Amino acid sequence: MGDADIALRHLARRHPEDLVRALVPEGPIEVLGWLDSQVTNLERRLDKALRLRVGGEPRVLHVEFCFALRGDVPDRIFEYLGFLFAALRLEAPGEPVPPIESVAVVLSGRRRRLPNAGKRRIAWPGRPFSGARFRIDAVYQRTVSELRARGSVLWLVFAPLARNATAAALREVVAEIHASARTAEERAELYTALLVMATIDPWRHNLLKELIMMVEDEEEGLLRRTPIIGEMIIEAERRGEERGERRGEERGERRGEERGERRGEERGEERGEEKAIAALLGRLFARRIGRRPTAEEERSIVERARAIGPGEVEDALLDLEAEALVRWLAEPIRPS
Template sequence: MGDADITLRHLARRRPEDLVRALVPEGRRIEVLGWVDSQVTNIERRLDKALRLRVDGEPRVLHVEFCFALRDDVPDRLFEYLGFLFAALRLEGPGEPVPPIESVAVVLSGRSRRLPATGQRRTAWPGRPFSGTHFRVDAVYQRTVGELRARGSVLWLVFTPLARNATAAALKEVVAEIHAGATTVEERAELYTALLVMATIDPWGHNLLKELIIMVEDKEEGLLRRTPIIGEMIIEAERRGEQRGELRGELRGELRGEQRGEQRGELRGEERGKQQAIAELLGRLFARRLGRRPTAEEERSILERARAIGPCEVEDALLDLEGEALVRWLAEPIRPS
């Protein structure tokens, strides 16, 4: 899913409690113990999609997968991941029972007809009793703005542009809630970036991206221009000579996602913005891990590796490797996967 995936995973790591509380039945006592981090990550490095919990005092594991759409390969991916996760948990506690695991596919777009509440990957022979796995489906794009706001967290507010009843008036209130609910300027920038990335998906054809950009710019006074993925899009639109007065008056820059028929210049501009946004997110993660910002050489290595092996793989390495091991990895020649 590119930008959407890395942005949402980054926010989920910031606010795991908010992620969990919306996906665990109401009324349960929940304690978040942390993300699964296991030696099996050398085989499957994305086990940070799973959280260790205690629900009513009992150990549980919650696996969350963000999906652009509920495509045919999603059940296969969830089943495969579940196997790696089960193996990781079993190796960590030899002789101990593996905690019950629940998988949830958070779906961002798809058909207008209501998606099922559960999905499955069947592995049994035809005509035999079921074996395989079931997973829950949380089709956030089929929910209303009110339902997403009722989840009680700025994390879930970023999904409101996907809602079937999203309007400019409703999103103006959402922007104000994010402004009030974010704890730092940095977090606000990340939340607004996710909000606008969700608006580019636009599963219902609301076409609210331009208005949403104006709302955020009005509220934050230039924050968008300092946010790489959005600022680059605005700058590129201006370079193309498109007439644009004050952002609050009129935004004529065609700030769309990658669509067929866009000119090469537009694609290059958006790609530069996306790459800078990815580098910024990964740079912040590096800083949290090592307690300092990456050097210019390290920043260059992070971006080159994101291009060569994918931003999610680089994010996984930043989470897996410690201290000097991470510094050495960034200094090594890049080996495409």
């Protein structure tokens, strides 16, 4: 899922209480934190699971952000739960493993309502159920009001996915993020995630360009001053101008133009999404190392994200010590 997964995992790590408040209706709830690095030997991305106490009892919540509820999602969740269960056993030998629940947060897909739950059955036909069950939170099928009612800036970034998203509604969301974010850096991260969600556009609202202008108006150039994100905005604006010129010049060839325009938009969106990935990973690098990546390091981050996946690069940025991270970026890329 690339840049969307990175943006959402990053924000979720910053706002775990807000994530849990919407996904766990029971209470009282105490958030103990994300699973730490000592349980990542079996599966490097176990940081998608949160330790909780619900009604005083230990629980684990696994959250999977999914671009769509494709056929491999139940397989991935089942596989992940196996790694998670084994890691928790290794962490506390002889102790009971806390109950685990999985939630798939789905960002796009069919118009018809998705079910509230899914499962991966592994039992023989006709035998009692054996496998994994998980809840489904299809955020793209919710309304802007429903997302705002969850009461945090974390869920506001999903507003461009809402089935009733409009320019007017998103303008209110942008203003709410501006008022609620604690720092300029947090606002930039929230706005970046908001723009990434707008590129998914499951309902074809086509609000990305308007959303960029809203953010720029509200923040007086904040995103343009953010390295690489500013380039993404300029690229989006350039594509819009080029499309307008082509429509004026080629009105007589409407069908061919529309096909070419779609292909151009897809290629442009891919370039913009790649820049968003580089920006998010670059900020993570800066937090770990204490400085912005050099041009060569930034190039290595992007190339590695393309070769082995942005999630793997993010894991390396979180797991490796400073000197080891710099050495890793300087090494030749070995595709996995």
